[in-house]
Each structure stands twice: as structure tokens, then as C-alpha cells.
């Protein structure tokens with residue numbers, strides 16, 4: 001199944017862009033990615049979670065917002081040894097305008113332990129706490145001061161990273177603020193890989209429904225255990 005997932009993803013995610021930007025997340029049928037008070041939910045079943053790890057294994061970098069790091073402390077490595085050896089992992093990237101990434105973050109300790117690449121933190125061009133920056137850099141983090149202060153998404157953030165770090169495929173995993181911002185920004189995301197889990201969360205859940213959304217072109221969809229995974233490109 002792991003190798004099959006990887007082949008399915010690679011077949012449907014072919015790209016001739018200099019850097020390909022894939023937005024991916026798991027949601028309930030009613031468009032929620034977490035529960036009340038941002039409680040983390042295990043929406044993906046075993047098979048679709050393996051698909052997500054297969055996607056991680058074919059990506060050069062995995063992006064999350066600082067809200068997700070503070071809420072969940074994700075590892076962001078591809079944990080299918082046959083697909084992604086621990087010395088060949090995607091680079092974790094944190095969107096962190098105010099340098100709130102804790103020095104104890106799992107993405108940093110993964111790097112220290114040799115089971116993850118050195119993380120990159122994207123921070124604001126406007127404000128930067130020099131002490132925090134130095135502490136992060138001392139722990140091996142690469143700090144890139146490129147975020148504009150307006151909270152808008154720009155494709156240039158990723159073309160810059162592609163030039164500096166040779167990333168060809170970047171997957172963005174969330175959380176809600178990041179997903180909604182990207183869905184309402186023109187020309188940043190190329191593809192969506194969305195896992196839909198057969199549950200309803202209700203109005204207390206954390207929704208990713210946005211006011212402005214792109215048109216999508218369906219590429220393929222497939223059942224993974226109880227879940228359905230959709231791949232679509234933006235037009």
C-alpha cells in the first residue's frame with residue numbers, strides 16, 4: 001500500500017513548475033480540521049495517514065504555521081522507513097513571524113537526534129528578536145527573515161526557498177489560519193491533497209471554510225480505508 005500510495009501521488013502530482021506547492025490536510029465531512037478549542041483530532045485512518053507519510057517522503061519540505069507547532073509539537077518527518085530513510089527526510093519549515101518557536105520543539109530535537117533535517121523558520125522582515133534568533137540558530141535552525149508584515153501569502157516566499165535550498169516540491173500541512181490564507185490567495189498553491197474523514201464535528205469545530213476560494217480541477221480520488229483522498233489542481 002505504501003509503495004502504491006507513493007506511485008499514485010507521483011502520477012497525479014507531476015509538475016513542470018520550478019517549485020511545486022501542495023496544500024494538504026485532513027478534514028471532517030463538514031470542513032473541520034480540529035475540534036473545540038483547536039483540540040487535535042485524529043481524522044485520518046491508518047491507510048490515509050500512510051498516504052500522508054508517503055507524500056511527506058516525496059516532498060523536499062513540509063510547512064506548518066506556528067499555531068500548529070505550539071498546539072501539537074509535530075515531528076514533521078516521514079515515518080515509513082522503506083520510503084524515506086531517516087537520513088533523507090523533508091525539511092520542516094515553520095511560519096513564525098514573531099519567533100515563538102520553542103527551543104524544545106520536536107522538529108529541533110529530531111534534527112539533534114539525526115532523525116530530521118535542520119528546520120527552517122520563516123520570520124518577519126519587520127520584527128526580529130535578535131536573542132531568540134541567535135538561540136534558534138545556535139540550536140541548528142535556519143532563520144529566514146522574509147515574511148512581509150501584512151499576513152498575505154506570496155509565491156515568492158517559496159521561489160526564494162527553492163533558490164536557496166533547491167526545493168522542488170513543498171507540502172503545506174496547516175493549520176487553519178495557514179490553510180484559509182492560502183485558499184484565498186491567488187497563484188500560490190498548485191495542488192490540493194485533501195483527506196476527507198467520514199465524521200461530523202459541528203459548529204464548535206475548527207473550520208477551514210473560507211470566504212474566497214479558488215476553482216479546482218479534479219485530478220483523481222481514491223478510497224483509503226474509511227477515508228477518501230482527493231487530488232485537485234488550482235486553475
Ligand SMILES: NC(=O)C1=CN([C@@H]2O[C@H](COP(=O)(O)OP(=O)(O)OC[C@H]3O[C@@H](n4cnc5c(N)ncnc54)[C@H](O)[C@@H]3O)[C@@H](O)[C@H]2O)C=CC1
Nearest residue numbers: 025026033034038065066067068151152174175176177178
Ligand atoms: N487536520 C489537519 O490536517 C491539521 C490540523 N491542524 C490543526 O490546526 C490548528 C492550528 O491552526 P492555527 O491555530 O490557525 O495555527 P496555524 O498553524 O495556521 O498558524 C497560524 C500562525 O501562523 C502565522 N501565519 C499564518 N499565515 C501567515 C502569513 N501569510 N504571514 C505571516 N504569518 C503567517 C501567524 O503567526 C499565525 O498566527 C490546530 O488545532 C491543529 O490541530 C493543523 C495541521 C493539520
Ligand SMILES: Nc1nc(O)c(N)c(N[C@@H]2O[C@H](COP(=O)(O)O)[C@@H](O)[C@H]2O)n1
Nearest residue numbers: 026041042043044052072074075076173
Ligand atoms: N494527515 C493528517 N491527518 C490528521 O488526522 C491529522 N490530525 C493531521 N495533522 C497534521 O499532522 C501533524 C502531526 O505530525 P507528526 O505525526 O507529529 O509528524 C500535525 O501537526 C498536523 O500538521 N494530519
